Amino acid sequence: MKLTFGNMTTELNILNIQTCLQNSNNDDIELDMANVVLDVTLFKIALCQLSVTSEKNQNLARADNLIKVAAENGARLVVLPEMWNCPYSKDFFAKFAEDFDKEDASPTFSMLSRAAAFHGITIVGGSVPEWSNGHLYNTCCVFGADGKLKAKHRKIHLFDIEIPGEISFKESEIFAAGDKPTIVDTEIGRVGVGICHDIRFPELAMLYGAKGAHIICYPGAFNMSTGELIWELMQRIRAADNQLFVATCSPSRDSSCFYPIWGHSTLVGPFGGITVSSGHEETLVIAEIDYSQIELQRKNLPLEKQMLGDIYQFVDKHNEEQTP
Numbered sequence: 001m002k003l004t005f006g007n008m009t010t011e012l013n014i015l016n017i018q019t020c021l022q023n024s025n026n027d028d029i030e031l032d033m034a035n036v037v038l039d040v041t042l043f044k045i046a047l048c049q050l051s052v053t054s055e056k057n058q059n060l061a062r063a064d065n066l067i068k069v070a071a072e073n074g075a076r077l078v079v080l081p082e083m084w085n086c087p088y089s090k091d092f093f094a095k096f097a098e099d100f101d102k103e104d105a106s107p108t109f110s111m112l113s114r115a116a117a118f119h120g121i122t123i124v125g126g127s128v129p130e131w132s133n134g135h136l137y138n139t140c141c142v143f144g145a146d147g148k149l150k151a152k153h154r155k156i157h158l159f160d161i162e163i164p165g166e167i168s169f170k171e172s173e174i175f176a177a178g179d180k181p182t183i184v185d186t187e188i189g190r191v192g193v194g195i196c197h198d199i200r201f202p203e204l205a206m207l208y209g210a211k212g213a214h215i216i217c218y219p220g221a222f223n224m225s226t227g228e229l230i231w232e233l234m235q236r237i238r239a240a241d242n243q244l245f246v247a248t249c250s251p252s253r254d255s256s257c258f259y260p261i262w263g264h265s266t267l268v269g270p271f272g273g274i275t276v277s278s279g280h281e282e283t284l285v286i287a288e289i290d291y292s293q294i295e296l297q298r299k300n301l302p303l304e305k306q307m308l309g310d311i312y313q314f315v316d317k318h319n320e321e322q323t324p
Ligand SMILES: NC(=O)CCC(=O)C(=O)O
Pocket: 082, 158, 159, 195, 196, 197, 198, 200, 220, 221, 222, 223, 226, 227
């Protein structure tokens, strides 16, 4: 296992999150603005590109250890991959699923919560199969630095693909789809969450951008057929269009399994440039995020002001439905 480092500096900037979020409209999503103080605009993020086995305990131990190494290397935000406690296979999803409402009976939930509190870091907990009310979801839990669950994102766009002779996979045959965007205030800023195939839908990223997200995290497990062509491209365009950071985290590749994974966990900055990206092997990627880059990019190129709402309009359906 190796460590991959992006550019590093050590300066710390202080900013009150309330000033930079004044203009965002969050009626539909419960964000407790009163209690959020963003005390860093410069911090380290860690992307844990884990190798996943068919032994759940082994996967949990590996993740626990990589989170520890990340924290010891100064990471304040740790992101895990899509399906990191369970092989990405229909044969395993139901068997490995846990019910997060029964926290004590959920080893995955307990480990992430304990690790976040112990190290005092924010964890975007990748995704794992979740049982809830008789349905199976592909779910990402976000934990705050106090170890408390801050948000739960259920994959909205299930991955159904059929490329004859290449790949056939239908998540919708086993998972139920989530029905909500997820944007959450954490110690390291406002985070939008999507899971893998969710990245293909620009409207979700636009929604997060419009609601003041600093960063969108996409745990993902792209495949070999589409990964090379589109994975990096989509991360860069989501970041550049919305002028924010995009972080992705994938499991590492096991070429012998039914669904070999593309890998390439990446951090992209608000200019659309890649800060750091991994290969496909197991690795811990550590890089620095500097939110002043968001401000700079928006000042230099004020896309929001240049947008022509009378010619085309972005409709926030979720907000409309929630507004009485
Ligand atoms: N796990 C996924 O959602 C994979 C998405 C993917 O590979 C794609 O091409 O989209």
